[in-house]
Amino acid sequence: MEYWLPIIYMGIMGLALLIYVILDGYDLGVGMLVPLAGEAEKDMMIASIGPFWDANETWIVLGVGVLLIAFPTAHGIILTSLYLPVTIMLMGLILRGVAFDLRVKAGDHRRGLWNKAFFAGSLISSSAQGWMLGAYITGLQASTTSLLFSALIAMTLPALYLVLGCGWLLMKTDGELRNKAIGWARMAIWPMGLGLFMVSIATPLVSSTIAEKWFTLPNALYLMPIPMICLFCYGLIVAALNKPTMLDKNRSYLIYVSTVAICLMASLGLAYSLFPDIIIGGLTIWESAASVKSLQFTLVGVVITLPVILFYTYFVYRIFHGKATALSYE
Amino acid sequence: MDFDPFVLARIQFATNISFHILFPAISIGLAWILLFFRVRFTQTGEQAWEYAYLFWVKIFALTFAMGVVSGITMSFQFGTNWPGFMEKAGNVAGPLLGYEVLSAFFLEASFLGIMLFGKDRVSNRMHLISALLVALGTTLSAFWILSLNSWMQTPTGYYLENGVVMVDSWMEVIFNPSFPYRFFHMLIACLLTSAFLIAGVSAWRALRNVDGPATWKVMKTGVVIAAVLAPVQIFIGDLHGLNTLEHQPAKIAAMEAVWETEKGAPFTVFGLPDEASKSNRYAIEVPYAASLILTHDPMGEVKGLNEFEGEHPPVAIVFWSFRIMLAVGGLMLLVAWWAAWQLRNKNTATKPLLYSLAAMTFSGWVAVLAGWYVTEIGRQPWIVSGVLKVQDVVAEHSSATVGGTLFGYILLYGFLLASYIGALLNLSRKPAASLSLSAINAPQTVNKEV
Numbered sequence: 001m002e003y004w005l006p007i008i009y010m011g012i013m014g015l016a017l018l019i020y021v022i023l024d025g026y027d028l029g030v031g032m033l034v035p036l037a038g039e040a041e042k043d044m045m046i047a048s049i050g051p052f053w054d055a056n057e058t059w060i061v062l063g064v065g066v067l068l069i070a071f072p073t074a075h076g077i078i079l080t081s082l083y084l085p086v087t088i089m090l091m092g093l094i095l096r097g098v099a100f101d102l103r104v105k106a107g108d109h110r111r112g113l114w115n116k117a118f119f120a121g122s123l124i125s126s127s128a129q130g131w132m133l134g135a136y137i138t139g140l141q142a143s144t145t146s147l148l149f150s151a152l153i154a155m156t157l158p159a160l161y162l163v164l165g166c167g168w169l170l171m172k173t174d175g176e177l178r179n180k181a182i183g184w185a186r187m188a189i190w191p192m193g194l195g196l197f198m199v200s201i202a203t204p205l206v207s208s209t210i211a212e213k214w215f216t217l218p219n220a221l222y223l224m225p226i227p228m229i230c231l232f233c234y235g236l237i238v239a240a241l242n243k244p245t246m247l248d249k250n251r252s253y254l255i256y257v258s259t260v261a262i263c264l265m266a267s268l269g270l271a272y273s274l275f276p277d278i279i280i281g282g283l284t285i286w287e288s289a290a291s292v293k294s295l296q297f298t299l300v301g302v303v304i305t306l307p308v309i310l311f312y313t314y315f316v317y318r319i320f321h322g323k324a325t326a327l328s329y330e
Numbered sequence: 331m332d333f334d335p336f337v338l339a340r341i342q343f344a345t346n347i348s349f350h351i352l353f354p355a356i357s358i359g360l361a362w363i364l365l366f367f368r369v370r371f372t373q374t375g376e377q378a379w380e381y382a383y384l385f386w387v388k389i390f391a392l393t394f395a396m397g398v399v400s401g402i403t404m405s406f407q408f409g410t411n412w413p414g415f416m417e418k419a420g421n422v423a424g425p426l427l428g429y430e431v432l433s434a435f436f437l438e439a440s441f442l443g444i445m446l447f448g449k450d451r452v453s454n455r456m457h458l459i460s461a462l463l464v465a466l467g468t469t470l471s472a473f474w475i476l477s478l479n480s481w482m483q484t485p486t487g488y489y490l491e492n493g494v495v496m497v498d499s500w501m502e503v504i505f506n507p508s509f510p511y512r513f514f515h516m517l518i519a520c521l522l523t524s525a526f527l528i529a530g531v532s533a534w535r536a537l538r539n540v541d542g543p544a545t546w547k548v549m550k551t552g553v554v555i556a557a558v559l560a561p562v563q564i565f566i567g568d569l570h571g572l573n574t575l576e577h578q579p580a581k582i583a584a585m586e587a588v589w590e591t592e593k594g595a596p597f598t599v600f601g602l603p604d605e606a607s608k609s610n611r612y613a614i615e616v617p618y619a620a621s622l623i624l625t626h627d628p629m630g631e632v633k634g635l636n637e638f639e640g641e642h643p644p645v646a647i648v649f650w651s652f653r654i655m656l657a658v659g660g661l662m663l664l665v666a667w668w669a670a671w672q673l674r675n676k677n678t679a680t681k682p683l684l685y686s687l688a689a690m691t692f693s694g695w696v697a698v699l700a701g702w703y704v705t706e707i708g709r710q711p712w713i714v715s716g717v718l719k720v721q722d723v724v725a726e727h728s729s730a731t732v733g734g735t736l737f738g739y740i741l742l743y744g745f746l747l748a749s750y751i752g753a754l755l756n757l758s759r760k761p762a763a764s765l766s767l768s769a770i771n772a773p774q775t776v777n778k779e780v
Contacts, residue, residue, distance in 0.1 A: 051443030054398060058435045061405050068409065069428040072420030076413025080725045083410050087735045090403045091742055097399035098746060101392040105753040293497055294421040298428045305432040309440075316440050319451050 005295040006285040009070035010275070012302060013063055018267045020059035022164065022260045027053040029165020031096055031122025032158060033184055034115060041177045042115060046100065048172040048324035053100065055313060057093065069298050074278045074288040081140045082132050089128035096121025123158060130157030130195075137199065137270070138206050139280040149202060156195025160259070162188035163237070167256030170247060172324040179244075185255060186241045193234060196266060200227070203273045207281055210273045226269045233258040233265075336724050338732040339411045342739065344706075346403050348699055349743045353397030355698045358472055358517065359524030360390050361465035363551065368461050372454060381544035381762035382551075386528065391446050392753060396746065398439070411732075412713075414723025419495045419714055422488060422503055423478055430474035438467030469517065476516055480509035482714045483705070484577045495717065507577055511570035512705070518563045519701065522662060523694025525555035529669070530691025531758050533684040541761045549687070553673055556666035564659065568623070574708075575624050578715060580638040581708035584648040586620050588634045595620040595632040599653075603645040608635070643710040651703035658697040665690050 027049040034042050068075045079086060095117050103114035134153030138146040166185035170178055204211035214223060237258050240246040247254055276284045289295065364386055371379035405427070408416055416423060444452060444460040452460070487502025488495050497503055529552030535545045575582045582588075587603040587610050588595050597619030601610035618628040625632070635642050665686055672683055679687075713720045 051447045054395070054442060055436060055439040057398070057402065058431070058439045061402055061435060062431050064405055064409070065424075065428050065431045068405075068416055068420065069424030072416040072424060075409045075416055075420075076725070079406060079409025080413050080727070083725075083727060083731060084735070086406050086410055087738070090406060091738060093402055094399040094742065094746070097395050098392075098749070101395050102749055102753055105388065105392055105757055106749055107752075107756045110752075290424055291421045291494075291496055294425050297497070297500055298425040301425075301429050301432050305436075309432070309436045312440050313436070316443055319444060319448055 001292055001296070003286070005292060005299070006070065006289040008299065009066055009289075009295065010271075010278070010285050012306070013066040013070070014267060014271050016059050016063040016066060018263060020056070020063055021160075021267075022263050023052070023056040023059060025161045025263075026164040026168035026256070027056055028096075028122045028126045028158075029161035029163070030168060031118055031165075032126065032162055033165055033169075033181075034122075035119050036184065037177065037180065041180075044173060044177060044324060045169065046103075046118075048169065050100065051316065051320050053097075055316065057097070070290055070295060071278055071285065071288040072290055074283055074285075077279060077283070078136065078140065082135060085128045085131040085135070089125045089132070092121045092124030092126075092128060094121070096125065126158040126161050127154045130154040133157060133199070134202075137203055137280070139282065149198070152198055153195060156191045156198070159188045159191035159195060160263075163192050163259050164256065167253075167259055170255055171252045174323055182241060182244050182247075185237075189234075189237060189241060196230070196234075196262065199266065200269065203270070203280070210280075213273065223269075223272070226265050226272075230262050230265045233261045333729045333733055335727055335729040335732050336721060338729055338736055339724050339727070340720070342732060342736040343407060343411060345736065345739055345743065346400070346407060347706075348702075349739075349747070350397065350400040350404055351698060351702060352695055352747075353393050353400065354468070354472070355520050355523045355694060356393045356527055357390060357397050358468045358520035359522070360386065360393065360527070361461075361468045362521070363524055363528065363555070364390055365458075365461045365465050366551065367548075368458055372458065376543075378543035378547050381541055382548045385541070385544065385757070385762040386548070387446065388757060389531075389754060391442070392750065394438075394442060396750060400743075411725050411727075412723050413725050415713055415718070418493060418718050418723065419482075421495050421497055422481060422485075426474050426478040426481070426504070430471055434467045434471035434474065438464050438471065441467070472516060472520070473513060476513045477504050477506070477509050480512045481506045483512075483709055484508040485714050485717055490717070495714070508570075508573050511566065511573045515563070515566050515570050515701075518559050518566060519694065519698050521555060522559055522563060523698055525552040525559070525666075526662065526687075526690050526694050527692070528552040529556065529687050530689075530693075531754065533679070533687035534691070535758055536679065537681075537684050537688065538759070540759065544762055549679070550673055553666060553669040553687075556662065557670035560659070560663040560666050564663065567659070571624065575632075578708070579633040580635070580642040581648070581705075582624065583633055583635045583638065584643045584645045584708055585652040585704060586624075586632065587645055587649045588620065588632050590636050591631065591634040593621065593631045594618045594629045595624075597623060598649075601649075603649050605645055641711060643708050648704055648708045651700045651707070655697050655700035655704060658693055658700065662690065662693055662697070 030045050030049050034045060037045055067078070099114045099118035099121060103111050103118060106114060131150045131154040134150030135146060138149050163185055166181040166188065169181035173181070204214055213219060237255055240254050274280065276286070278285045278288055364383060367379055367383040367386065371383060441460040441463040444457065445464050448460065449457055481503055484507045486506045487497060487499040489498055490496070529549050532545045532549035532552065535541060536549065571582070586595070587598055587601060589608045594617070596615035596617045598610055599614045599616060601613035603610050621630040621632055622628045624630065635645065669679070669683055669687060672679060709715060711719050711721065713723055
C-alpha cells in the first residue's frame with residue numbers, strides 16, 4: 001500500500017490535469033479568439049462553450065486538490081515557488097469567469113468592456129499556466145535559463161489552447177465562423193509546435209537521469225511511439241488546415257482529436273520523465289505522500305465518484321452535442 | 331512604513347474568503363428556492379412561477395460564477411500562503427476538501443449547464459432533476475467545507491505523530507462537536523440571505539411595477555422563508571453559543587468581553603473593549619444577562635479572558651462583530667414578521683414595507699460576514715484550536731509580494747462587487763419576459779447539423 005498509493009494518486013492527478021488541458025484548453029482558446037470575431041460570432045462562440053466551461057474549470061481544482069491531498073509537502077513547495085504566476089492565473093480566471101455573465105447582464109453599454117475582460121482573462125490565465133509549466137519542468141529553479149524557458153512556454157502554451165479552441169469551433173459552428181477558425185488555427189499551429197518541441201527537449205537537458213531514461217537502448221525503442229504519434233498527429237493537423245476538404249463530411253473533429261492525442265502523448269512522456277519525482281531532482285512521490293490512512297480514505301471516494309463524474313460529464317456533452325445554438329445568458 | 335508579511339497574508343486570506351462567502355451564501359439558499367419555483371410551475375402551470383424561475387436563475391448563474399471563480403482562489407491559497415497548514419494538518423484537510431471537489435463541485439458545475447441552457451434539450455423531468463442536483467451539490471459542498479472548518483475549531487478523532495496530524499476516526503473528524511451547529515447555522519443563514527435578497531429585489535421591482543404577479547409571488551416566498559427561519563436561526567445560534575462555551579471558552583470570553591472570570595456576568599450591550607487596561611470603556615451592561623444567556627442560569631460562571639492569557643483572540647473586533655450579527659439578526663426578524671403580518675392580513679404591501687424590504691436586500695451579507703468574523707477571528711491565535719498556531723504555518727514571502735498581490739485582489743474584488751450589484755440593478759429593471767424569450771422558445775438553431 002505504501003508503495004502503490006502514491007503511484008495511484010500520481011495517476012489520478014495526471015489524469016485530472018490532462019482532462020483540464022484538453023477541456024478548459026478549448027474554452028480558454030475560444031476566449032482568446034473572441035476579439036477576432038464579429039459581434040454575432042462572439043455570441044455564437046461564447047454560446048458554444050457556455051454549458052461546459054464551469055465544469056471544465058473544476059478539473060484544475062481536482063488536479064491541485066489531489067496534489068494537496070496526496071502530496072501535501074510538494075503542494076506547499078510548488079505553490080509557494082509559483083506564487084506570482086498562480087496569483088496572476090487566478091485573477092485571469094476570475095475575470096473571464098464572471099465575464100460570461102456580466103457581458104450580457106451588466107447592460108449593453110458595458111458589453112464591450114466585458115468582452116475585453118473575457119479576452120484578457122483567457123489570455124492571462126493561459127500564459128500564466130504556461131509559465132507555471134515551464135518553471136515546473138525546469139525544476140522550480142530561479143536561474144536565468146529557467147526564467148527564459150518559462151517565458152517561452154508562457155508564450156507558446158496559449159497557442160496550444162488556440163488550436164484546441166479552433167478545433168472546438170470547427171465541430172460546433174458552421175459557415176463563415178468555421179472558415180475563420182481554420183484560418184486562426186493555421187497561425188496558431190506553428191508556435192504550438194515550437195512550444196511542444198521545447199517542452200520535449202527541456203526535461204532531458206535539465207536532468208541527466210531523465211536523458212538517460214530516454215536515450216538508452218532498449219528503452220529508446222519502446223518509447224518511439226510517443227514522439228512518432230505526436231509527429232503524425234501534428235502532420236495531420238497541418239495537412240488538414242491546408243486542405244480543409246479533409247474536414248468535411250463529419251470529420252470536423254479531426255483537428256480537436258489530433259490535438260488531444262498530442263496532449264495525451266506529451267503527458268505520458270512527461271510522466272515517464274518525472275517518475276518517481278514530484279519535484280524534479282528534489283522530492284519523490286513517496287517522500288511527499290500523506291499518511292496511508294488518509295490516502296485510503298480518499299481513494300474510496302475517488303473510486304466511487306470519479307467514474308460517476310466521467311459518466312455525467314459525458315452525459316452533459318451528449319445533451320449539448322452538435323452545432324451550437326444561440327443560447328441566452330440574459 | 332514596514333508591513334509584517336504575516337499580517338498581510340492574514341489580511342489577504344480574510345479578503346479572499348470574505349469576498350468568496352458572499353456568493354455561496356446566496357447560491358446555497360437560492361438553489362433550493364429555484365427548485366421550489368420550478369416545482370410550483372410544474373404543478374400549477376402558472377406563468378408567474380415560470381417568470382419567477384427565469385428571472386432568478388439569471389441571478390443565480392451570475393452568483394454561482396462569482397462563487398466558483400473566487401472559490402478556485404481559495405484552493406490555491408492554502409498552498410501559496412499557508413503551506414504549513416497542509417504539511418501539518420493535510421491528513422485531515424486534504425481528504426475533506428477532496429470529498430468536496432469530488433462529490434459536490436463537479437455535480438453542481440455539470441448540471442448547472444443543463445439547468446441554464448438545457449431546457450429545450452431535455453425533458454421537464456430531467457430539467458427538474460438537474461435543478462435538484464445543483465441544489466444538492468451546493469449543500470454537499472457546504473457540508474464538507476463546514477466539517478473541515480468545524481474540525482479546525484473543535485478538533486477530534488486525531489492524534490499527533492512528530493507534530494503531524496494523523497487520523498484516528500473519520501466519523502469523529504467529520505462529525506466533530508461543533509459541526510452540526512455550525513452546519514445548520516450556516517445553511518439557515520444562506521436561506522435567510524437568499525430570502526431577504528429575493529424579497530428585497532422584488533420589493534424594488536414592485537415599487538417600479540415590474541412583473542406584477544411573478545414579483546408578488548417571489549416576494550411572498552422570501553417573506554415566508556424569512557419569517558419562519560429567523561426565529562429558528564436565533565434558537566440554533568443559541569445552541570451554537572452553548573457549544574462554543576463548552577469547547578472554545580476563550581472565544582466566548584472575547585465575544586462578551588469578559589475580562590475576569592465571574593459568576594452572574596453582565597451582558598455588555600455597548601462598550602469599547604480595551605486590551606491595554608483589560609476593561610470595557612463606556613460600558614452599558616445588563617446585569618446577569620451574559621450568565622443567563624450562556625449558562626441559562628443568572629448566577630452561572632463565565633470564564634474570563636484572564637484564564638487564556640496570551641492565547642485569546644483580539645477582543646474588540648470579535649465583540650463588535652458579534653453585536654453587529656445580533657443586531658442585524660434582530661432587525662431581520664422584525665422586518666420579516668412585519669412583512670408576513672401585512673402580507674397575510676392585508677394581502678398587500680405598503681410603501682414603507684416595500685422600502686424597508688428593499689433596504690434589507692443585502693442584510694444577510696452583513697450578518698454572515700459578521701458571524702464568520704466572530705467564529706474565525708475568535709479562533710485566533712490558533713489555526714487548529716489547541717494544535718497548530720497560524721503564525722507557524724505561514725509561507726515566507728516578502729511583504730512586497732504579499733502586499734502587491736493583496737492590493738491587486740482588493741482592486742479586482744472592489745470592481746467585481748460593484749459590477750455584481752450593478753448587474754443586479756440592471757436586471758431588476760427588466761421584466762422576466764424580456765430577458766428570457768430565447769430561453770422559453772424553441773432554440774433558434776443558427777446552423778443546423780449537416
